[in-house]
Amino acid sequence: MLKLMHTGDLHLGREYQKQKVEAPAVAQRYQEARREALENVVRLAEQEQCDVLVVAGDVFDSHSVPVSLVRDTADLLAGCVCPVVVLPGNHDYCEGPEDKLWKSFREYAGENTMLLTEPKPVTVGNMVFYPCPCTERYAEGNALAWVKELVHRTSDQVHIGLAHGALEGLSFDREKRYYYMTRQELEATGMDLWLLGHTHVPYPDAAEITEQRIFNAGTPQQTDVADNAEGTAFVIEVDDDKHVKARRLHTGVLSFVRRSEVLRHGDSLAEALERAGEGLAKDVTTLRLILSGVALAEEYQDRRTLYDRAADGYLKLEIVDDDLRQEITEEMIDRETLDGSLENRLLKRYLERPELLDLAYDLVRQCREEA
Secondary structure, rough: OOEEEEEOOOOOOOOOHHHHOOHHHHHHHHHHHHHHHHHHHHHHHHHHOOOEEEEEOOOOOOOOOOOHHHHHHHHHHOOOOOOOOEOOOOOOOOOOOOHHHHHHHHOOOOOOEOOOOOOOEEEOOOOOEEEEEEOOEOOOOOOOOOHOOOOOOOOEEEEEEEEEEEEOOOOOOOOOOOEEEEEHHHHHHHEEEEEEOOOOEEEOOEEEOOOOEEOOOOOOOOHHHHHHOOOOOEEHHHHHHHHEEEEEOOOOOEEEEEEEEEEOOOOHHHHHHHHHHHOOHHHHHEEEEEEEEEEOOOHHOOOHHHHHOOOOOOOOEEEEEEEEEOOHHHHHHHOOOEEEEEEEHHHHHHHOHHHHHHHHHHHHHHHHHHH
């Protein structure tokens, strides 16, 4: 039986503070977490007694990462107890033998680390890897052509395709610019396994998997809230009859969470903010909270203070309240309409029926805009 640890899309060196998107301390923590996640992957590879650790592209976020980061990463991988196979992805693509990033990586890599920059079979124990490395950031076609042409393979070895790119149905790639692949063409190659990288969510999306031959690693540490997935890696077992089973392991250090709260009439905004954080380890959590509905007038006016107070303890709290509005009060009606007018009387008539008041208020506002 063979056992593999499958990861990818570490994006080490990713800059989070561009255009002041993140506070310096938060940006630094995001960067540190990605390295810590790789440490977790290496530790789990030893704990699971894996035969190989496979990194399916985008170890680095770009070619301009510091040499010190390249050296540190190579040293970390060199400490893995099993062989490590590294494939260049579309962020850290390899332009050739003299590519500065990968030339530097090779200088620091241990003997156990294999960088697969050429489309040719590489044997590791009883496994044969068929790497499809990225050679540029964008590509309208994929890099599978050379694998498709291979016909003869020994049946006593495990044949593993390794690629980085958008998988049909999993990745958003409308223009097919990210090494787009379909399941049909992957299956047609006859590989015992395909290990993919690129999309930051794991595929298949299950904790335990059997008889699956196409895996997308996801990322060991989420990049942002949009991923809507935990930092994970796969440990994959292939038995002597080439039956496959896999488990998804947690590797992430930080959590990125998206939640929603809808306020009904009379609901407290402060309580909604508190409720949104239930069950979260705030010091390691980035929460995007989407608020909608109707807030009490006093709380709505003071909502920025409430947001600041709620953010205490979180690594980061991001509030989206575009669809949150203030309850309609009698004072608001008198401020916006002429006392005794038809509009004024109509709106006040529904003060005790807030759902109807909202509809009447919207109708009055719409009529004004169209007048």
